[in-house]
Every structure is written in structure tokens, then in C-alpha cells.
Amino acid sequence: MHTTIYLIEDDTTVRDFVVSTLLARPDWKLVGYSGSLAHAQAHAADAAANVYLVDLGLPDGRGEDILKSLSKSNPGCELLVFTVFGDETRLIGAIEAGATGYVLKGCTPEELVSAIEQIQEGGAPISSLLARLLLKRLRSVQDSMPPVMANALAADSGVILSERETDVLKLVAQGYVNKEIARKLDISGHTVGSHIKNLYRKLAVHTRVQVVRIAQERGLV
Incomplete structure (x- = not known):
């Protein structure tokens, strides 16, 4: 194809x-x-x-x-x-x-x-x-936020992730692609895709980069 x-x-x-x-x-x-x-x-x-x-x-x-x-x-x-x-x-x-x-x-x-x-x-x-610029930007947002506020944002965000979704999210944040995530977690690529779609829906985003950004801003990873 x-x-x-x-x-x-x-x-x-x-x-x-x-x-x-x-x-x-x-x-x-x-x-x-x-x-x-x-x-x-x-x-x-x-x-x-x-x-x-x-x-x-x-x-x-x-x-x-x-x-x-x-x-x-x-x-x-x-x-x-x-x-x-x-x-x-x-x-x-x-x-x-x-x-x-x-x-x-x-x-x-x-x-x-x-x-x-x-x-x-x-x-x-x-x-x-540009990846370095983006990481610096994300770190500056996270570092400028008091720990208490970061925890409150995570709690008040209304986002509840399953243990497996959290595992997938952390690997996405580290830059792994679906095939690599599947191997690391010993699950199928289709299952990884389903978890990522759920993350998109729960975090109200459309791309992997946005997933990582929102997750870090809310203290989810």
C-alpha cells in the first residue's frame, strides 16, 4: 500500500x-x-x-x-x-x-x-x-510552578489515567514510537494505538507532542 x-x-x-x-x-x-x-x-x-x-x-x-x-x-x-x-x-x-x-x-x-x-x-x-528549545520551554513551565500548585493541577485536571495508559504516556514522553512501546510493555502495536487514542481523548489533544506538553504542564509525568 x-x-x-x-x-x-x-x-x-x-x-x-x-x-x-x-x-x-x-x-x-x-x-x-x-x-x-x-x-x-x-x-x-x-x-x-x-x-x-x-x-x-x-x-x-x-x-x-x-x-x-x-x-x-x-x-x-x-x-x-x-x-x-x-x-x-x-x-x-x-x-x-x-x-x-x-x-x-x-x-x-x-x-x-x-x-x-x-x-x-x-x-x-x-x-x-528545535527539540532542545521545546524541552527547555517545557522544563521552564514546570520549574516555575511550585510543587503544591503542580500537584493541585494534576488533581484538579479531572484526568484519570489507567496504570497502562500512564506507562504508555511516560514512554511517549521519552520519544519512543509505537513499535518500541509495544516491545517494552510486551503488548501489541494495536493496543498501544488504542491507549494513545484514549490519551488524546482524555487530554483533549490531537498530537503526541501536545500529549506530552499537557501531561507535563499538569504534572502527570
Whole structure:
């Protein structure tokens, strides 16, 4: 079965890079592309791709807007940001908009392929520099909160997790993908997926990165 990919990017050089990179994987198929926010809003959702590669700097708007739209219209898809913006503000904004991965332009073809593979396996690929920024941000939120307040937030959040859901959550927070979690807990990949869906529902989020962020803010991990 082909993995279908839709590209939202206005730069033809980047477009050519993505196309040539995808040729290395005959089981991957580029099913369409948009060069503007308006075109993406009109056509991207209908493509029903497995993975959307999204640039944040579109000529007629912000890529975050199409991330929000696709996360609602196509909740089962993966949204991989592929952009030049390497600042914390855009990273956090993209995650909040529904991005499940964030890779900087200038990466090698192998790195882009790896990111797409990771995101399909349930991972949340983020360029290493940005991953450090995100971890520092999460730590600063947690460290600035008095222990009593952190415990109160966890208690008042109304979120009750089973022992197994907590196990899965901790491994997700450590960056493990579904297959690795299944091996560590000696359960099936399908069961891991079910637990993660329950975490999404209980924490009212749509991506793994958001799960970890909310869990840490509420003192659940």
C-alpha cells in the first residue's frame, strides 16, 4: 500500500527537492501540491493524504492556518512542518495548530525520509535544535510552578489515567514510537494505538507532542 503525501510549498526549488527525495521510496506517492494557502484550503483536504508536508511561510498567509484546518477535517493524517523558521514561537504555534512533526529546510534527503518514516510509525520528528528549545520551554513551565500548585493541577485536571495508559504516556514522553512501546510493555502495536487514542481523548489533544506538553504542564509525568 502506498503512503500518500501532499506538499504545501510555494518555492519550486524546495518542491523539486521533495519530489527527488520521494523518488527514493517507490512505495511513497506525491498525490498533489499547493503553492499558496488559498489553494491548499481549497484542495488539500480532498486529497486525503497520509502525510502533509507544510511550509509555514506561504505567500498569501500562514501555514499554521492550514494546519488547524487539516487537523480538524482530516484528523487521521500526519502534519509534518517543513520550513526555514527555527524559532520557538513558530515551533510552539505549529504544534498548537496540530503539527505532528517539525523539520527545518536544509536537511538532507535522508533526514527528510527519516522524518516521514518516524511520523508514520507514531513518532514526532523534530529537528534536534528545535527539540532542545521545546524541552527547555517545557522544563521552564514546570520549574516555575511550585510543587503544591503542580500537584493541585494534576488533581484538579479531572484526568484519570489507567496504570497502562500512564506507562504508555511516560514512554511517549521519552520519544519512543509505537513499535518500541509495544516491545517494552510486551503488548501489541494495536493496543498501544488504542491507549494513545484514549490519551488524546482524555487530554483533549490531537498530537503526541501536545500529549506530552499537557501531561507535563499538569504534572502527570
